[in-house]
Amino acid sequence: MNSxxxxxxxxxxxxGKRLPGALYILDPGETSERIPQDLLITFxxxxxxxxxxxxxxxxxxHLAAPKVSFLSYPDFDRxxxxxxxxxxxxxxxTxxxxxxDYSKRANPPILHRKETFLPPDDLRRRKFAKLTKQEEEAGLLKETSRIGFRLNWDKLVAEAGYGFRGHRLEKLEADPEPKSPKLPHPRKVARHKTAIVRRDLSKPVKTLLELNQLRRNxxxxxxxxxxxxxxxxxxxxGYSASGWDPVHASDEAKSKADVVNLGFVLNVIxxxxxRVEVLADAWQHAERLLVVSTLISGQEAYENIRNYGDGVITSRNTFQKFFEPAEIQSLIEDTLHVDAVPVALGIYFAFQNQADYHDFIASRSRRFIDWESLSRKLGLLQALRAKRDPxxxxxxxxxxxxxxxLELGRLPRDNEFEDLAEVRKxxxxxxxxxxxxxxRFGEPTFxxxxxxxxxxxxxxxAASQLREQIPFSHLSERLQRDLRSFFGNYTNAQDQAxxxxxxxxxxxxxxxxxxxxDFGWVDENEGHFTIHRSLLDELPAILRVYIECGARLYGDPRAADLTKIHLHSGKLTFTYYEDFENTGFPELTLRIKVDLRKLFVNVFEHPSGPDRQLLFFKKRFISSDHPGxxxxxxxxxxxxxxGITExxxxxxxxxxxxxxxxxxxGLTRALTK
Structure with missing residues (x-):
């Protein structure tokens, strides 16, 4: 079935239940007069x-792209x-x-308004609709940010003094204690101890600045x-900055800002x-961008820990939750109803505006152009022959x-270069x-x-189509202009992608x-191709798309020292080393393996010590003109x-x-006597 x-x-x-991004229906089975035959055959x-x-x-x-999600709600009727x-x-x-798998999550998504999933003649609609009306009259469906997850919903219902008897909402005689997750070791967790004194900017904020997502104004x-x-x-x-903390800055006001950072907060709750309520509240304060960061499974470095709920209690009586990458990404998306973009391990961007989201994704695919260097490589740098030389x-x-x-690959418009009038003059x-x-520089340069x-x-x-097919109208004016200029129209671009x-x-x-x-290292025995991050932009489009697929699950590949493409197994490995550039034999500190076929990320920390793996023969992975x-x-x-060889x-x-x-x-670390 095509688009x-x-x-x-x-x-x-x-x-069906129609939301901005999708239409939901109960599975009609193999025969239904209300479902187009093509869809039934496809299902x-x-x-x-x-x-x-x-x-x-x-x-x-899904409304934006030909995509179907099969969802398991085994207790739908009961x-x-x-x-x-x-x-x-x-x-x-594709x-x-x-x-x-949501079955082991402590706070899974739940359904409301079940009658909307059913055809008009379904006998269950009346019972389900009656419950919905009761919940509306009780005011339970107003706080949409709280009702979509099991624990939040149970807590909301209990706080309002209600309970359920089958599909009937009943007012309880006495308000019960609000439900909370069943924790095996009830205790007062010392959240305040998780705050640390920073002598440098945190990783999420550094990433924000490195990706130019905190602008001067x-x-x-x-x-x-x-x-x-x-x-x-x-x-x-030089930025306008403020903050709030429930313990250390409780007197400060929660204020709206263009960019809000929720840095390593969810993992200590x-x-x-x-967590859902905090995430939703932070989102309400973000005018343009919310940055969410958490600890990720594989980063556990605590000793003397005990299991507690869906996380652990440390020896300092603090709580830590180590999320699977897919788990935190789905939590953000299920709560905020927008795409969460992984930009580094455990760090995600959520944009309020779809155009900003697509501009950011496009910027990650855009390469820097040094036009003088480009001209020299092409042998085209030449003197101007004209008499008049503006x-x-x-x-x-x-x-x-x-x-x-050169950055645009075309002439800029007025809103893309502020001094066009001066250029015309x-x-x-x-x-x-x-x-x-x-x-001056030759047409081949342009x-x-x-x-x-x-x-x-x-x-x-191409990479955008991994998630949702983007409607042309959702793109920024600049991207729309680019696609028309280079491909004639959006359809041509999508076909080629x-x-x-x-x-x-x-x-x-x-x-x-x-x-x-003529660069990078191919392991003929294992079918790997590995390069240094400085060479990523030199790869052909097909390999860049392959890596970008992994980046959508993991983050920015340029953050890793080496990228390994598994040519036959549909995998990518991003490796980090301690001081790669300045050390002869750098130590492996972190390895992230992305399975593109299963859409799964594995994180492997390599703690300091004698067992750390060293990297030899670095020249295999770098360019011929690398300074070192x-x-x-x-x-x-x-x-x-x-006697050590490749x-x-x-x-x-x-x-x-x-x-x-x-x-x-009798040798030194530099392998000299």
Whole structure:
């Protein structure tokens, strides 16, 4: 079923719970006069092929893209507000499948207004609708941020003094204690002890600045600021910044700001219902962007811990919850009803405006262009032959204009370059200003920039289709302009992006792309291709799309020192080393493996000590003009003299074994006597 057929089938549906992004219906089975035949056939075929059982009884039909979610609510008939147990999301275009298990989550999503999922002639509608009316009259459905999760809903109902008898809402004689998660060791958790004194900006705030998502004219609010280190640091950088903390800054007001940081707050809250409320409240204070960060499974470094609820109690009587990456991402998305963008391990961006979201995603696919360097590489740097040279009198203006032209791959509009009037005045017109650049640096320089920008857009469109097909109207004016300029129309861009995605899923195509490169290291035995982060932008589009697929689950690949593409197994590995650039044999500190087929992320911490793996022969992964390459080559020669070669080093040697070996040989860490 293609996009057009899918949209036509959805338009023919006359019932269901319609939300801004999706239409929900109870599974109609294999026959239904109210469901278009094409949809029924599609549902049946997907169930058969993917072995989706009858317990997946609710269907979510995504409106923005041909995508179907099979949702399991086994207690749909019996429970007035059944819990989501599992989901299977299928992209009908790419065939990509994502499975999520909610059965062990302490606070799963629940359903309301069950009658809306049923066809008009279903006999259950009357009973379900009667309950909905009772809940509306009791005012229980007003606080939409609290009702979507089990514990939050139970607490809200109990606070209002109600209970359920089947599908009837009843007022209780005495208000019971609000329900809370069943914790095995009831105790007072010392949340205040989780605050730390910072001598540097936190990782989420550094990431925010590195990605240019806190702009000069914007305000910053730190929700749960602890001792206020980030607020102080951001203020010193010249931004308007404030913060609030329930313990250390309780007298400060919670204030709205362009950017709100919820940094490592959710993971110290032992009550899953409270996490939802805090997340929703922080979102209400974010005008443009909410930054959410938590600890991730695999980062556990505490001793003497005890299980407590869905987390652990540390020896300092603090609580810590280590989230699975998919778990925290779905919590953000289920609570806020927007896409959560992973930007680093455990750090997510949530944008209030869809155009801002898509602009950010596109910016991650955009590469920096040094136009003078580009011209030199092409051998095109040449002297201007014209007698009149506006460049001599308007050098700074035209340099900025040309940089904008090369970044965009086209002439900028008035809202994209603020001094266009000055450029017109200096060169008579914008086309003449562009021609002046071409005369000076050669047309291939401009064409190379256009090709580079077109590839960036193609990578953006391809990677965007992994989640939802983006309506053209949801894109910013700049992106709309780019797509028209480079592809003629959005449909052409999507078609080319789809072809690129299919190619990225073909191991033979990946291997063919790798064989064309003169950098990076191919492990012939294991089928890996590994490069340093400085070379990511030099990869062909097919490999960039493959890596971007992993980035959508993990974060910015440029944060890792090395990226390993598993050419045949549909996986990526991002590795971090201690002082990679300045150390001859850097120590492995963190390894993140992303399974693109299962959409799963594994995090492996490597604590300091003699068992840490060392990296040898760094020159395999860097460019030929890397500034430290000569020193690396000298060390490589010395390793070979010791009998250690690329072919026998395997995955590396532990720090302890290596130090013992060089001690026996009477060598220093630099492998000299």
């Amino acid at each position: 057009s057929e899918y949209r036509t089938a959805l338009a023919a549906l006359s019932y 049946s075929e997907l169930r058969r092929r993917l072995e989706i059982g009858p317990e997946f009884n609710l269907l979510k039909l 429970n007035p507000h059944p819990e989501l147990k599992a989901s299977v999301i299928v992209d009908l275009v 065939g990509k499948v994502r499975r999520d 914007e305000s910053f609010f730190d929700y749960g600021c602890g001792y206020g280190g980030d607020v102080e640091g951001i203020s010193r950088l 032992e009550d899953p219902a409270e 460049y001599e009198t308007h050098r700074e203006l035209l340099d900025r204009f040309w940089e904008s032209v 200096a060169c008579s017109s914008l086309p003449k200003a562009l021609q002046l650049f071409i005369d 064409e190379a920039a256009r090709l580079r920008r077109k590839e960036d857009l193609l990578v953006f469109v 789809r072809e690129l995605m299919f190619a990225a899923g073909d191991p033979d195509e990946l291997e063919l792309a790798v064989r064309t490169l 390459r000569r020193k690396i080559e000298i060390l490589s020669d010395r390793l070979r003299a010791m 072919s026998n080093v395997g995955h590396g040697i532990s720090k302890g074994d290596f130090e013992a070996a060089i001690a026996r040989a």
